[in-house]
Amino acid sequence: MAIYLDPGTGSLVIQFTIGAITGLLVAARLFSRSLAALFRRKSKAPRTPEQHVPRKHIQDTAAPGESLDETRK
Amino acid sequence: MIHPASFRDPDGFVFQHDKSFYRQINHTGRADYDLAQACGLHSKLQAMGMLIDHREVVPWMSPDPSNVYKVILPQQLPFVSHPYEWSFTQLKDAALLTLDIQLTAMDHGMSLKDASAFNVQFWDGQPVLIDTLSFEQLKPSPWIAYQQYCEHFLVPLALAAIIDPSLIRMLQVHLDGIPVGVGSRLLKHKLWGSLSLSMHIHWHARSQVIAESYARPICAKQRELSIKTMKNLILDLRHATERLEKKHSNTTWGNYYHDNNYSSRAMECKLKIVEDYLSLVRPNHVWDLGANEGMFSRIAAKHANLVVSWDLDHQAVESNYLKIRGSRTNILPLVLDLTNPSPALGWSNRERASMLERGPVDLALGLALVHHLNITNHLSFEQIAAFFAQVCKHLIIEFVPGTDSQTSMMLSTRTCVSHECSLESFKSAFLRHFTLTQEDPIPDSVRTLYLFRRRE
Numbered sequence: 001m002a003i004y005l006d007p008g009t010g011s012l013v014i015q016f017t018i019g020a021i022t023g024l025l026v027a028a029r030l031f032s033r034s035l036a037a038l039f040r041r042k043s044k045a046p047r048t049p050e051q052h053v054p055r056k057h058i059q060d061t062a063a064p065g066e067s068l069d070e071t072r073k
Numbered sequence: 074m075i076h077p078a079s080f081r082d083p084d085g086f087v088f089q090h091d092k093s094f095y096r097q098i099n100h101t102g103r104a105d106y107d108l109a110q111a112c113g114l115h116s117k118l119q120a121m122g123m124l125i126d127h128r129e130v131v132p133w134m135s136p137d138p139s140n141v142y143k144v145i146l147p148q149q150l151p152f153v154s155h156p157y158e159w160s161f162t163q164l165k166d167a168a169l170l171t172l173d174i175q176l177t178a179m180d181h182g183m184s185l186k187d188a189s190a191f192n193v194q195f196w197d198g199q200p201v202l203i204d205t206l207s208f209e210q211l212k213p214s215p216w217i218a219y220q221q222y223c224e225h226f227l228v229p230l231a232l233a234a235i236i237d238p239s240l241i242r243m244l245q246v247h248l249d250g251i252p253v254g255v256g257s258r259l260l261k262h263k264l265w266g267s268l269s270l271s272m273h274i275h276w277h278a279r280s281q282v283i284a285e286s287y288a289r290p291i292c293a294k295q296r297e298l299s300i301k302t303m304k305n306l307i308l309d310l311r312h313a314t315e316r317l318e319k320k321h322s323n324t325t326w327g328n329y330y331h332d333n334n335y336s337s338r339a340m341e342c343k344l345k346i347v348e349d350y351l352s353l354v355r356p357n358h359v360w361d362l363g364a365n366e367g368m369f370s371r372i373a374a375k376h377a378n379l380v381v382s383w384d385l386d387h388q389a390v391e392s393n394y395l396k397i398r399g400s401r402t403n404i405l406p407l408v409l410d411l412t413n414p415s416p417a418l419g420w421s422n423r424e425r426a427s428m429l430e431r432g433p434v435d436l437a438l439g440l441a442l443v444h445h446l447n448i449t450n451h452l453s454f455e456q457i458a459a460f461f462a463q464v465c466k467h468l469i470i471e472f473v474p475g476t477d478s479q480t481s482m483m484l485s486t487r488t489c490v491s492h493e494c495s496l497e498s499f500k501s502a503f504l505r506h507f508t509l510t511q512e513d514p515i516p517d518s519v520r521t522l523y524l525f526r527r528r529e
Contacts, residue, residue, distance in 0.1 A: 009281075009285075010277070010285065011215075011219050012217075013215075013280055014272075014277050015216065015298060015302075016296070018306060018309070020302070021268075021272065022269075022309035023302060025268065025309055029312065
């Protein structure tokens with residue numbers, strides 16, 4: 001029977017336990033970060049999605065099918 | 074033709090038509106695709122450069138018209154790399170991109186339904202998600218892609234950071250990600266001090282064992298996990314991933330440019346000759362084989378649309394990537410053992426293309442490389458020339474004779490029949506596959522540069 005059960009089930013179940021603990025961890029990190037910011041003039045901010053470099057939109061680039069040889073996927 | 078790796082998602086697939094790659098959205102994927110478009114998630118991620126651009130086209134070319142809802146034309150990638158060819162920071166950047174996308178998706182009421190490293194590609198020096206159909210409506214339930222994230226990203230990164238960066242190559246064997254159970258056994262007591270990593274790897278693995286030995290299915294999918302808890306889980310995964318740092322290691326090739334036998338004049342002349350050759354050929358795609366930290370890839374990048382900068386040494390590829398990271402460059406550094414290049418993998422050996430299947434390219438660079446293949450790896454000039462003839466139409470290659478101080482050092486511990494390492498033997502082997510376009514001795518050295526063109 002066991003082999004018919006997807007090990008992914010355990011990956012779903014463990015999220016209830018880890019989720020409960022990470023709530024405390026995330027809060028503790030936020031607290032320690034704001035505490036550290038009090039003592040540091042400039043604390044190193046974590047990378048945010050906004051730091052990705054925006055690309056040109058597809059309409060601005062080559063027309064479909066142009067220079068597409070040797071492309072994949 | 075449907076892409077051979079595109080069979081897992083019932084909501085759509087990638088197909089090729091007339092040299093372009095398209096993505097079909099099936100009727101079953103209609104609701105999620107429309108939601109991602111309507112809530113502004115697609116446009117927001119695309120504006121930030123995190124998701125590949127696309128536009129909808131008339132679906133007349135669909136290979137499965139009975140299921141078609143829409144067909145989109147994504148921005149075409151010039152080259153597809155595989156996660157087992159990435160350096161530590163490339164894999165880490167791809168991991169952080171995946172989590173940042175998940176956090177952005179959650180703000181828009183959506184969630185990633187998979188977290189495959191194969192869904193991320195490097196383009197313009199930064200990672201980008203290429204699977205436009207990866208989103209589903211956010212539900213208060215466990216994150217369905219949690220296991221995949223851990224196995225495709227967290228476990229390989231932890232192994233690379235804590236044990237050795239070359240373990241990223243394990244993804245070549247475990248195409249669906251390194252199982253958390255395997256990661257947990259390899260990392261055993263090495264995760265002390267990181268509660269997050271212990272939970273996501275050790276506890277996670279233990280939970281899988283318990284679930285597998287449980288006599289009946291557990292309906293975890295039906296149990297509710299609040300959105301806030303899921304967000305905390307993602308934030309904790311992000312924290313654990315971001316804290317993983319590769320230990321600096323001194324490798325054979327990691328310091329090559331500071332530790333070689335070129336005089337500054339010889340190096341200057343070599344750069345100039347290579348640049349002249351490149352402006353003569355004006356290639357579109359270039360492969361720099363044995364690129365080290367990519368000094369010559371940067372020269373090639375000025376003359377080509379894409380330069381793939383391959384090297385065996387993980388530290389050299391890492392340094393190369395750190396130099397170009399986020400700089401909108403057309404250089405893609407990748408790890409490759411030329412004597413054992415990436416093979417064709419996956420179902421029917423067709424899911425992941427081999428190194429050779431992704432070529433041939435307009436031009437290849439083989440600088441300060443042949444004597445290593447010839448002396449260290451015992452490959453004859455004939456074998457090396459035949460390989461390059463499969464890889465490229467034009468070839469810039471450097472011959473390093475036995476009288477060179479570095480070659481002499483290599484020969485002192487190895488045997489090589491002198492005529493097999495000679496210039497005559499080198500030229501006659503390459504002239505069987507190529508015609509000679511240019512030949513220039515490098516001043517202030519005993520080395521010679523050649524520009525060859527493949528015989529048709």
